[in-house]
């Protein structure tokens with residue numbers, strides 16, 4: 001099967017087929033894949049759409065809802081979650097998706113990708129993404145996701161570093177999909193301060209943050225921000241994803257979900273759980289890593305080294 005659309009390869013963007021037949025991207029031959037090699041759609045469904053909604057039956061409709069898709073990329077997380085909401089009863093009245101993405105070379109992919117997801121049966125027949133109005137440089141891009149029976153969602157894509165948006169916004173949010181590249185590569189996008197902003201923005205009842213990472217520094221930052229943490233099922237070589245909630249999970253856990261395993265709790269009680277920090281929300285990778293290394297060296301917590309996985313590979317997380 002060919003990719004959803006042509007992209008201008010000299011600009012470095014490349015399509016890559018994943019094992020479930022859906023397409024992901026990378027930037028440059030040695031760039032990190034946008035998704036788990038086991039499946040871009042499977043990851044969006046399993047790590048984002050299902051844990052965003054499972055166990056909330058009846059709680060997400062019919063009032064309007066707000067979704068932040070942080071590091072929107074190809075938008076798989078939003079497409080999967082919107083499909084799941086569309087199939088739920090009652091459906092939300094309307095969903096406002098606020099997507100944050102710095103790489104606008106991806107814009108050409110969104111409409112053809114939605115068409116492909118309809119053709120492959122992942123999105124309901126008749127679903128289409130429609131651009132709204134003219135775009136101007138630096139301004140938000142607006143789209144509507146429409147189905148055969150009306151509009152599913154309004155989408156506004158903010159073409160800027162999401163750290164600016166999370167500081168500026170005061171709106172209550174129902175779901176946050178947090179999907180930057182790996183914490184090893186961009187620790188400045190996984191800090192306790194970012195998670196603190198998320199915690200303040202998420203609605204008190206049923207506010208949920210989803211991410212693929214299970215790295216100890218990430219879990220440490222989320223817990224410090226006040227989240228309750230759960231592990232979602234493994235996909236491919238990954239250990240699973242993380243569901244972070246503003247309230248502890250009341251109903252029995254869905255199959256395959258758990259509270260954090262003992263090994264993670266042990267890591268969190270050691271220097272491995274020291275979070276990445278960046279009170280400025282403007283720092284670079286070097287500064288954030290140096291700060292964490294220094295904090296680990298002077299920590300009163302015991303040392304511990306354990307293997308962790310991300311995006312389908314296994315890497316140590318000191």
Ligand SMILES: C[S@@+](CC[C@H](N)C(=O)[O-])C[C@H]1O[C@@H](n2cnc3c(N)ncnc32)[C@H](O)[C@@H]1O
Pocket residue numbers: 033034035044070071072073074075076077100101102103160161162163179180181189
């Ligand atoms: C792993 S990919 C996201 C995949 C996406 N969630 C999807 O389902 O297609 C990471 C994305 O984050 C974007 N990005 C990197 N730094 C960013 C930042 N500071 N603010 C917003 N987006 C950023 C990259 O351009 C890339 O598209």
